[in-house]
Amino acid sequence: MAQTRSTCPYCGVGCGVIIDSDAGQVTGVRGDPEHPANFGRLCSKGQTLHLTAAPAVMMQVRALRPMRRAERGAPLRPVVWDAALDEVADRLASIIERDGADAVGLYLSGQLLTEDYYAFNKLAKGLIGSNNVDTNSRLCMSSAVAGYKASLGSDAVPACYDDIGLAKTVFITGSNMAWAHPVLYRRLEDARRADPAMKVIVVDPRRTETAAEADLHLQLLPGTDVVLHHAMLHLMLWEGLVDHAYIQAHTSGFDALRDRVREFSPAHAAKVCGLREADIVMAARWFASGSSSDAGRRGPTLSLWCQGLNQSSSGTDKNTTLLNLHLATGQIGQPGAGPLSLTGQPNAMGGREVGGLANLLSAHRDLANPAHRAEVAALWGLTDVPERPGKTAVEMFQAAADGEIKALWIACTNPAQSMPDQALVQRALQRCEFVVVQEAYTTAATVAFADVLLPAASWGEKEGTVTNSERRISRVRAAVPPPGQARADWQIAVDVAKRLERRLPSRRVPGSAGSMFGWADAEAVWNEHRETTRGRDLDITGLDWAGLAQPQQWPLPAGATVGAARLFGDGVFATSDGRARFHAPAWRPTAEQRDAHYPVSLTTGRWRDQWHGTTRTGTLARLQDHGGEPAVEMHPQELTRRHWAPGTLVRVKSRRGAIVLPVRPSDSVAPAQAFIAMHAPQVNQLLGSARCPQSQQPELKHSAVRIDGVSLPWQLAAAAWLPAGEALAIQQRLQPLLAACSYAHIRPIGLMGSSPEGPVGLVLHLAHTTPALAPEAVAEALGLADGAVLRYDDPRHATQRRVRVGADGRLHGFLYSGDTAAAGWLLDWLQQGQPVGGLARALLAGGALPPVARPSTGRAVCTCHGVGETAIAEVLRAAPEGNDAARLAHLQNTLACGTSCGSCLPSLKALVRQIQPVVIA
Ligand SMILES: Nc1nc2c(c(=O)[nH]1)N[C@H]1C(S)=C(S)[C@@H](COP(=O)(O)OP(=O)(O)OC[C@H]3O[C@@H](n4cnc5c(=O)[nH]c(N)nc54)[C@H](O)[C@@H]3O)O[C@H]1N2
Ligand SMILES: Nc1nc2c(c(=O)[nH]1)N[C@H]1C(S)=C(S)[C@@H](COP(=O)(O)OP(=O)(O)OC[C@H]3O[C@@H](n4cnc5c(=O)[nH]c(N)nc54)[C@H](O)[C@@H]3O)O[C@H]1N2
Ligand code: SF4
Numbered sequence: 001m002a003q004t005r006s007t008c009p010y011c012g013v014g015c016g017v018i019i020d021s022d023a024g025q026v027t028g029v030r031g032d033p034e035h036p037a038n039f040g041r042l043c044s045k046g047q048t049l050h051l052t053a054a055p056a057v058m059m060q061v062r063a064l065r066p067m068r069r070a071e072r073g074a075p076l077r078p079v080v081w082d083a084a085l086d087e088v089a090d091r092l093a094s095i096i097e098r099d100g101a102d103a104v105g106l107y108l109s110g111q112l113l114t115e116d117y118y119a120f121n122k123l124a125k126g127l128i129g130s131n132n133v134d135t136n137s138r139l140c141m142s143s144a145v146a147g148y149k150a151s152l153g154s155d156a157v158p159a160c161y162d163d164i165g166l167a168k169t170v171f172i173t174g175s176n177m178a179w180a181h182p183v184l185y186r187r188l189e190d191a192r193r194a195d196p197a198m199k200v201i202v203v204d205p206r207r208t209e210t211a212a213e214a215d216l217h218l219q220l221l222p223g224t225d226v227v228l229h230h231a232m233l234h235l236m237l238w239e240g241l242v243d244h245a246y247i248q249a250h251t252s253g254f255d256a257l258r259d260r261v262r263e264f265s266p267a268h269a270a271k272v273c274g275l276r277e278a279d280i281v282m283a284a285r286w287f288a289s290g291s292s293s294d295a296g297r298r299g300p301t302l303s304l305w306c307q308g309l310n311q312s313s314s315g316t317d318k319n320t321t322l323l324n325l326h327l328a329t330g331q332i333g334q335p336g337a338g339p340l341s342l343t344g345q346p347n348a349m350g351g352r353e354v355g356g357l358a359n360l361l362s363a364h365r366d367l368a369n370p371a372h373r374a375e376v377a378a379l380w381g382l383t384d385v386p387e388r389p390g391k392t393a394v395e396m397f398q399a400a401a402d403g404e405i406k407a408l409w410i411a412c413t414n415p416a417q418s419m420p421d422q423a424l425v426q427r428a429l430q431r432c433e434f435v436v437v438q439e440a441y442t443t444a445a446t447v448a449f450a451d452v453l454l455p456a457a458s459w460g461e462k463e464g465t466v467t468n469s470e471r472r473i474s475r476v477r478a479a480v481p482p483p484g485q486a487r488a489d490w491q492i493a494v495d496v497a498k499r500l501e502r503r504l505p506s507r508r509v510p511g512s513a514g515s516m517f518g519w520a521d522a523e524a525v526w527n528e529h530r531e532t533t534r535g536r537d538l539d540i541t542g543l544d545w546a547g548l549a550q551p552q553q554w555p556l557p558a559g560a561t562v563g564a565a566r567l568f569g570d571g572v573f574a575t576s577d578g579r580a581r582f583h584a585p586a587w588r589p590t591a592e593q594r595d596a597h598y599p600v601s602l603t604t605g606r607w608r609d610q611w612h613g614t615t616r617t618g619t620l621a622r623l624q625d626h627g628g629e630p631a632v633e634m635h636p637q638e639l640t641r642r643h644w645a646p647g648t649l650v651r652v653k654s655r656r657g658a659i660v661l662p663v664r665p666s667d668s669v670a671p672a673q674a675f676i677a678m679h680a681p682q683v684n685q686l687l688g689s690a691r692c693p694q695s696q697q698p699e700l701k702h703s704a705v706r707i708d709g710v711s712l713p714w715q716l717a718a719a720a721w722l723p724a725g726e727a728l729a730i731q732q733r734l735q736p737l738l739a740a741c742s743y744a745h746i747r748p749i750g751l752m753g754s755s756p757e758g759p760v761g762l763v764l765h766l767a768h769t770t771p772a773l774a775p776e777a778v779a780e781a782l783g784l785a786d787g788a789v790l791r792y793d794d795p796r797h798a799t800q801r802r803v804r805v806g807a808d809g810r811l812h813g814f815l816y817s818g819d820t821a822a823a824g825w826l827l828d829w830l831q832q833g834q835p836v837g838g839l840a841r842a843l844l845a846g847g848a849l850p851p852v853a854r855p856s857t858g859r860a861v862c863t864c865h866g867v868g869e870t871a872i873a874e875v876l877r878a879a880p881e882g883n884d885a886a887r888l889a890h891l892q893n894t895l896a897c898g899t900s901c902g903s904c905l906p907s908l909k910a911l912v913r914q915i916q917p918v919v920i921a
């Protein structure tokens, strides 16, 4: 048994993990108690990593061998590595020779390691001679980058995680951190317990779990953040809460800002933002003077934000106007005070460090700056690096759709799902002459467009470094060898680069010898990257590979022993004159407004237990239960008004496309608004590519839509337990069949509350106007075609029903086509493992209600212990009376829910507030 320290591959909190492995297989994972990001904690996703790495799971879904397609439309067939690499190099070289270097585009990811990123960047900018390298961080962090650079002079996050425990006021905006950054949220819970006077403000158009726990929730209208920020400053000026001495000494541009915010009174802002004036006033006071009643005392105030600000057509303005508030109150660079943007992906920061965006160069250098270009050319031994700015994500796909970009190399991201304007993206991938997809999973939607698929090593299998939200660099280590023939991403880049070096004209200074890519291992790549940081704001020349055993924050220049916890504490900023800049943008509303044709404001975001395209998290039934079937969430009043029962299929239509989804009532969205999880495979057919003019980040948080009823009389619902190690493969085999349906959903399921080794199955829900496929095909795949299967067929009504009860007297599977009203309770019975004994025949009757009433499990709440809402409600109703904390403790003692990773604590607390004990008089 071996133990390997590494990091979690999901979010930007960057938790340290210890991986247990045995005989080349991952056997367990736990939080690293010594890692300063998490001190041993993991969330529901981190804690189940080892289950996703189980061989039985991986063999069904991982890309194990290089593959190529003989022609478009033909299936992918395995080839040996050398043939795949030769083909990639040959095709790229020919296209470059024929159409120039800019005919190639590289689309990368904030989930690559810094070394992977470095190798790709050098390959594109140094070898090919094109700046067409952009990443999914363009969809994620580019507004924060543009905001920091505009206001502070460099892309440097000034604060750190410890500040959460030191702040008096925490301003959380456009972030559902209870779900998206759970372990950091646990820290906030600790801080609030330790200091009950701390004030938490949450700004979000939805009442998320994060918002529901705030002292003040500002449920603003989407896209109105700039108005709110300006109004807060207006109030601060009016009440004398700004720090004039700080403004005088360390900033410039305040006069223009003061003129700008004059028109943004809290009363005016209340109307534009859809808020109460008093709430805006309260938020401004808390922000400026901390929660202290002593008006003379300031802060400390910490801001945390994420995609609600960044993914916006005014993303940079939302960022700079928030930074204005920190600068105007001097709340920056001190313990507990400062802006702390939350990075989404585990290495979004590392990508920024090596210049992994179309407008950047290594070590926070700017492509537009001739001195910076000369520095990078010198470091790489080149005559020059190309001057022409590269294409940003949306522009890159637009250029491919227009035929300008002829080859795309996509690594570690799944644009066929995650990019906005899917019609454009699909056109681009089809028109592009040559598409290389470097992927760890065959199930990613973009694989369908690959001419060559290069199998990548993934979590637990590769070496390198990542940088988390607080500028902390951690080691990523391999615990096991990659499955099949998969290789590390940087290695694949080097394998292609060395071949290209032989084909392309050299751009190196005369007399250079050897390869530009002669690295022996990840350490060698990192050493070269470290050298590029010398003298830069992120200087890490004081750090070596061995020193990385202890995660460190940058900067850590030669001579230093520890990194800087906070930046700009001395009030000297990274601008030419050392002063931070105020910005005074006018307010621009969202690119699309609600109108008579598209009367609903749609927003999109994350679920607690799923990760983006779900290639990894989607393999585990226990991570699927909390979200369940993707749906469009609407306010309950809207469902009542339209006479829609929960689960009714509706059509959501934007100016770009339409998709069908079930509707789900949710108090968290306001009337006239709707929410769809970004994990829903089709959602980005709805979203457009309007973007922030400064950062080029698309407005993935808003689109105007209409939602209408849809008539799909033919439905099919089925679920069954399947042989161990086969469910995911069967899911993939069924997938092509489902393309014929107007609506199709399929996901793995497990037995409620069972261990990870419990039974695994699949659930399907299909709908169409007429029977879209023969139910037999599905029945066969689910083991419901023959053997001890009960049947009912009514061909006149296109009705087929199958039920299988096992020798243990429990329901093992069902299929209903035609009318599927019974599917809800049948699935519940299946997942509860209910004995059905003498009721077997009644299971074919098809009613919306079960033959005997049994409580449904309700929504899954605690993933670790498999506890659903019904059981929780039962315990809370019978609980002894007491305060909320006592009743939460009683609940945890009784059901163990929320005692492991803690990701469900906000849900549990909400239920404790909602469900009071039934008092018998
Ligand atoms: N479980 C889980 N965690 C993740 C991820 C995941 O896939 N799953 N992904 C990671 C990644 S890459 C990222 S980028 C982060 C994202 O983390 P977050 O940004 O926290 O998550 P989202 O749910 O995308 O969006 C946050 C909130 O923005 C709100 N919002 C929408 N419009 C506006 C607006 O105009 N103003 C304001 N103030 N708020 C608005 C939405 O209602 C939503 O609640 O999560 C990371 N963590
Ligand atoms: N509507 C809407 N769309 C959004 C967003 C939103 O909020 N709403 N959020 C946007 C944001 S912030 C982000 S970050 C993007 C995320 O969007 P994507 O980047 O598309 O998300 P992932 O599914 O994480 O894609 C990563 C891919 O890399 C593969 N992979 C895993 N490990 C490795 C590895 O080690 N090497 C390689 N080569 N491949 C690997 C995975 O199987 C997966 O297919 O989505 C964006 N799209
Ligand atoms: S909070 Fe959860 S997903 Fe994020 S790094 Fe930590 S364990 Fe991983």
Ligand SMILES: [Mo]
Binding pocket: 139, 140, 141, 344, 345
């Ligand atoms: Mo992201």
